[in-house]
Amino acid sequence: MSQPVMTEKQILLGNEAIARGAYEAGVKVVSSYPGTPSTEITENAAKYPRIATEWATNEKVGLEVSYGASLGGGRAMSCMKHVGLNVAADPLFTASYTGVNGGLVVVVADDPGMHSSQNEQDSRHYARSAKLMMFEPSDSQECLDMTRAAFALSEKYDTPVMLRVTTRVAHSRTPVSVGEPQDQVIKPYVKDTMKFVMMPGMAIKRHVVVEQRQAQVANDADQGMIPNAFSVKTGDGQLGIITSGMAYQYVRGALPQAAIFKLGLVYPLPLAQIRAFAQTVERLVIVEELDPFLETEIKAAGIVCEGKALLTLQGEYSVARLKAALAEATILAPAFDLASLEPAPARPPVMCAGCPHKGLFMALSRLKVIVAGDIGCYTLGALAPTHAMDVCLCMGASVGMAHGIDKVSDTEMSRKTVAVIGDSTFLHTGISSLINSVYNRSTSTLIILDNSITGMTGHQQNAASGLNIHNQGAPELDLVALVRAIGVTAIHEVDPADIRACQRVIKQAIDEPMVSVVIAKRPCALIPSGIGDKDHVVHLDKDLCTRCMACIKIMCPALQKGPDGYPHVDPNICNSCHLCTRVCGFGALKAGGEAI
Amino acid sequence: MNQAISLNIALVGVGGQGTLVAGKLLGTVATILGLEVKVSEVHGMSQRGGSVITYVRMAEHVASPIIEPAEADFVLAFEELEALRWAYLLKAGGSMMVNTMQTLPASVAIGAAAYPQDIIEALDSKTIGNSHVFAVDAQKLADEAGSYKATNIVMLGAMSRLTPIDEKVFTQAIDRVFPEKFRAINHKAFQSGSDIIKYTCEF
Ligand SMILES: Cc1ncc(C[n+]2csc(CCOP(=O)(O)OP(=O)(O)O)c2C)c(N)n1
Numbered sequence: 001m002s003q004p005v006m007t008e009k010q011i012l013l014g015n016e017a018i019a020r021g022a023y024e025a026g027v028k029v030v031s032s033y034p035g036t037p038s039t040e041i042t043e044n045a046a047k048y049p050r051i052a053t054e055w056a057t058n059e060k061v062g063l064e065v066s067y068g069a070s071l072g073g074g075r076a077m078s079c080m081k082h083v084g085l086n087v088a089a090d091p092l093f094t095a096s097y098t099g100v101n102g103g104l105v106v107v108v109a110d111d112p113g114m115h116s117s118q119n120e121q122d123s124r125h126y127a128r129s130a131k132l133m134m135f136e137p138s139d140s141q142e143c144l145d146m147t148r149a150a151f152a153l154s155e156k157y158d159t160p161v162m163l164r165v166t167t168r169v170a171h172s173r174t175p176v177s178v179g180e181p182q183d184q185v186i187k188p189y190v191k192d193t194m195k196f197v198m199m200p201g202m203a204i205k206r207h208v209v210v211e212q213r214q215a216q217v218a219n220d221a222d223q224g225m226i227p228n229a230f231s232v233k234t235g236d237g238q239l240g241i242i243t244s245g246m247a248y249q250y251v252r253g254a255l256p257q258a259a260i261f262k263l264g265l266v267y268p269l270p271l272a273q274i275r276a277f278a279q280t281v282e283r284l285v286i287v288e289e290l291d292p293f294l295e296t297e298i299k300a301a302g303i304v305c306e307g308k309a310l311l312t313l314q315g316e317y318s319v320a321r322l323k324a325a326l327a328e329a330t331i332l333a334p335a336f337d338l339a340s341l342e343p344a345p346a347r348p349p350v351m352c353a354g355c356p357h358k359g360l361f362m363a364l365s366r367l368k369v370i371v372a373g374d375i376g377c378y379t380l381g382a383l384a385p386t387h388a389m390d391v392c393l394c395m396g397a398s399v400g401m402a403h404g405i406d407k408v409s410d411t412e413m414s415r416k417t418v419a420v421i422g423d424s425t426f427l428h429t430g431i432s433s434l435i436n437s438v439y440n441r442s443t444s445t446l447i448i449l450d451n452s453i454t455g456m457t458g459h460q461q462n463a464a465s466g467l468n469i470h471n472q473g474a475p476e477l478d479l480v481a482l483v484r485a486i487g488v489t490a491i492h493e494v495d496p497a498d499i500r501a502c503q504r505v506i507k508q509a510i511d512e513p514m515v516s517v518v519i520a521k522r523p524c525a526l527i528p529s530g531i532g533d534k535d536h537v538v539h540l541d542k543d544l545c546t547r548c549m550a551c552i553k554i555m556c557p558a559l560q561k562g563p564d565g566y567p568h569v570d571p572n573i574c575n576s577c578h579l580c581t582r583v584c585g586f587g588a589l590k591a592g593g594e595a596i
Numbered sequence: 597m598n599q600a601i602s603l604n605i606a607l608v609g610v611g612g613q614g615t616l617v618a619g620k621l622l623g624t625v626a627t628i629l630g631l632e633v634k635v636s637e638v639h640g641m642s643q644r645g646g647s648v649i650t651y652v653r654m655a656e657h658v659a660s661p662i663i664e665p666a667e668a669d670f671v672l673a674f675e676e677l678e679a680l681r682w683a684y685l686l687k688a689g690g691s692m693m694v695n696t697m698q699t700l701p702a703s704v705a706i707g708a709a710a711y712p713q714d715i716i717e718a719l720d721s722k723t724i725g726n727s728h729v730f731a732v733d734a735q736k737l738a739d740e741a742g743s744y745k746a747t748n749i750v751m752l753g754a755m756s757r758l759t760p761i762d763e764k765v766f767t768q769a770i771d772r773v774f775p776e777k778f779r780a781i782n783h784k785a786f787q788s789g790s791d792i793i794k795y796t797c798e799f
Contacts, residue, residue, distance in 0.1 A: 008627065009627060010627075011620075011623040011624065011626075011627055011633060011635065013637070036639055036640030037639060037640065039639075040639070115638065115640060116639070116640030139634075168636060168661060168662070171636065171637045171638070171639055172634055172635060172636040172637070172661040173619070173620065173623050173633070173634070173635040173636075173637070174632075174633070174634045174635075174658075174661070175627065175632060175633065249659045249660045249661065250659070250660050250662075252659035252660070253659040253660040318660065318662055318664060319659075319660045319662070319664055320664045320665065332664070332665065332666035332667060332687060333666060333687065333688035333724065333725065334665065334666040334683075334684060334686065334687065334688060334724065335666070335683070335686035335687055335688050335689070335690050335692070335723055335724060335725065335727035336683050336684075336686065336719060336722045336723055336724060336727070337722045337723075337724055338683065338684050340722055341680060341683060341718065341719070341722055342680065342712040342718065344677050344678075344680045344681035344712065345677070345701055345703050345704055345709035345710070345711070345712075346647075346701065346703065346709075347610065347645075347646055347647040347677070347678075347681075347701035347702075348646055348701075348702065349611065349643075349644035349645050349646035350644060350645045350646075350702050351644070352644060352645065377644065380644070383702075384702055384703070384706060384708070385702075385706060456640075456644075457640070458639065458640070458643070549707075552705055552706065553705075553706050555702045555705055555706060557645050557699070559705075560699075560700050560705060561700070561705065572744055
């Protein structure tokens with residue numbers, strides 16, 4: 001091309017733009033644990049060769065690695081989903097006291113509407129309780145700009161800086177002008193035990209520094225000295241809105257006449273500026289998704305405003321929702337007579353064709369055991385057709401829950417409970433729980449579903465998969481050796497696609513009077529080592545088929561009941577796991593290559 | 597002329613059907629046109645065979661990335677049931693392109709729910725105003741172009757006929773989004789989608 005395209009904007013995902021901002025700021029280390037909707041930040045950071053990017057075993061480890069990198073003088077970042085911040089909260093709170101050396105940025109991605117999460121927590125509360133400044137972008141350009149600026153602010157104010165995104169910002173592509181990357185600077189390390197060794201004597205002094213810093217940040221924000229902290233759009237003097245993040249975009253769409261005070265810095269707040277804005281409007285409304293975080297702060301400052309009395313605490317907002325609450329609702333004409341259309345049956349997610357979890361869950365379902373579940377693709381085992389999960393709480397919880405059930409009494413329940421956990425989740429927070437079970441003489445059974453990948457979040461490598469974030473070879477954790485070292489003596493290995501073998505092994509494990517571990521190993525059907533042989537896709541022998549539909553009931557996406565009443569295998573989707581051939585009692589489903 | 601273009605396009609389907617790539621391509625189209633664009637995607641859980649939607653909004657100025665009910669100029673449905681599910685997004689006078697394929701949701705497969713009959717005919721008979729429903733056997737056309745994976749691009753080709761956007765802009769976007777080795781297939785898929793609408797409508 002003859003024209004230089006440098007000036008043309010790129011359309012980047014919010015998460016890509018955060019990675020770009022960190023790159024431009026000269027970030028040296030990025031260590032994160034995946035979690036929707038944060039995962040693509042770290043995946044994109046890995047595309048810049050000069051950044052040392054890694055998947056950590058969990059969010060706490062990731063933040064501690066970044067903190068160490070900052071201490072060592074480089075700029076560093078950790079990214080996580082909202083619940084990941086619960087795991088990383090311990091280092092975060094005290095990192096607020098020590099401050100940093102190289103700039104340290106912590107990105108947290110909230111999920112209003114729970115597109116891919118087990119709760120709807122509002123991570124802004126962490127900024128207040130850990131006493132950290134937090135920025136919130138409303139599009140990809142701001143993702144880049146705020147991230148880039150956050151590193152410098154981290155060094156200026158000697159504090160970790162938080163960036164909070166929500167799913168709609170993280171997963172929307174919007175135009176971005178990229179900037180020139182800065183050099184990666186490694187600052188000298190100077191030993192300073194008063195600042196970095198947090199024992200009571202030192203921490204008491206640091207707490208004073210923390211409070212001074214937060215007051216300084218709020219004051220500097222009020223003085224307009226903090227980039228991206230706020231911007232004001234004047235309106236007709238009637239309605240004034242204070243908002244931030246994606247809610248700002250909905251406000252723009254819904255309330256064009258309103259004056260808008262848009263916050264980029266959501267903690268601490270520029271309260272003098274907000275007070276001044278409040279005086280320019282007749283009615284002041286705070287528009288924020290999830291909790292009344294801004295509203296509480298603003299009301300505490302004695303500023304009269306409305307907020308959650310008008311708008312919900314739940315789910316995502318939208319232009320229509322805001323119009324309904326704050327303006328004349330405009331009724332648009334639809335293309336169809338909607339009332340006369342049939343409702344569409346729901347389409348929840350399902351286990352993929354060839355998913356190794358399916359066979360194991362069919363075995364659990366047949367055994368009618370109580371299943372303490374965990375988080376991953378296998379949580380889908382709680383749904384039809386297997387319904388083989390009784391509880392799912394947070395990552396790593398299955399192991400401790402099964403031990404707790406085991407300890408509560410010698411009931412039928414405790415005798416037939418198993419814990420089920422994925423490989424990545426076991427490494428994340430399952431290992432320490434297994435140590436606890438062995439130490440405290442549990443008789444519980446743990447099934448580790450080792451599909452050689454962190455599946456649910458889109459296939460990230462982990463310490464047991466033998467590859468690193470760049471798909472280069474990495475030391476592969478030996479799960480059997482690890483479990484043995486923990487003190488487990490009853491260890492079983494099984495192929496999860498072999499339903500009968502699973503039933504037998506699990507039954508045996510439950511009966512053993514000590515902690516037993518079953519490792520069900522088979523790679524995820526969507527990774528190279530798990531993709532089935534296309535020459536062996538399943539086909540139907542109609543002469544043998546009785547149309548009993550046993551195969552259809554396993555709910556494989558490759559199998560559908562055809563208009564002729566026979567099961568139909570879609571060869572594009574079939575992954576040759578042959579699970580359906582095992583449930584067919586008539587030998588009608590055959591692996592390709594088999595003689596009919 | 598570009599200032600006049602303002603399009604809301606909803607790409608709906610089943611996780612894994614290529615709505616993300618189609619959204620990215622439309623984002624690139626908007627950039628070439630010098631328009632502001634927002635593409636809102638679904639990642640994570642629903643990509644496991646759930647119902648998914650990608651919203652594309654392009655105009656001189658775009659605030660919210662979400663298309664509200666009866667705000668879409670186009671709904672591109674990659675599966676029939678999803679066409680029905682998201683029909684409320686289409687505005688009067690808008691066009692819906694439906695890939696003629698059915699993927700049974702799990703509830704239907706096990707007999708707990710029924711897959712609605714003749715969805716395309718039902719939609720077509722319930723239009724208000726000058727709205728249109730087009731049935732496109734996009735997967736077949738994609739197969740013929742070289743890969744069923746280009747189904748999404750056939751759908752874009754079909755829609756392109758009904759937009760004021762020059763076909764060359766789409767061609768350029770395909771070149772930017774796809775690596776060299778996939779370009780020929782996607783150009784072919786796009787063309788066949790475009791042709792099918794050319795021959796079915798007397799525009
Ligand atoms: C604390 C926390 N961090 C991250 C996540 C996001 N997350 C959900 S499941 C999962 C990992 C799943 O991997 P694995 O256990 O190997 O099971 P698979 O999905 O591969 O079956 C992750 C990272 C979460 N829910 N909670």
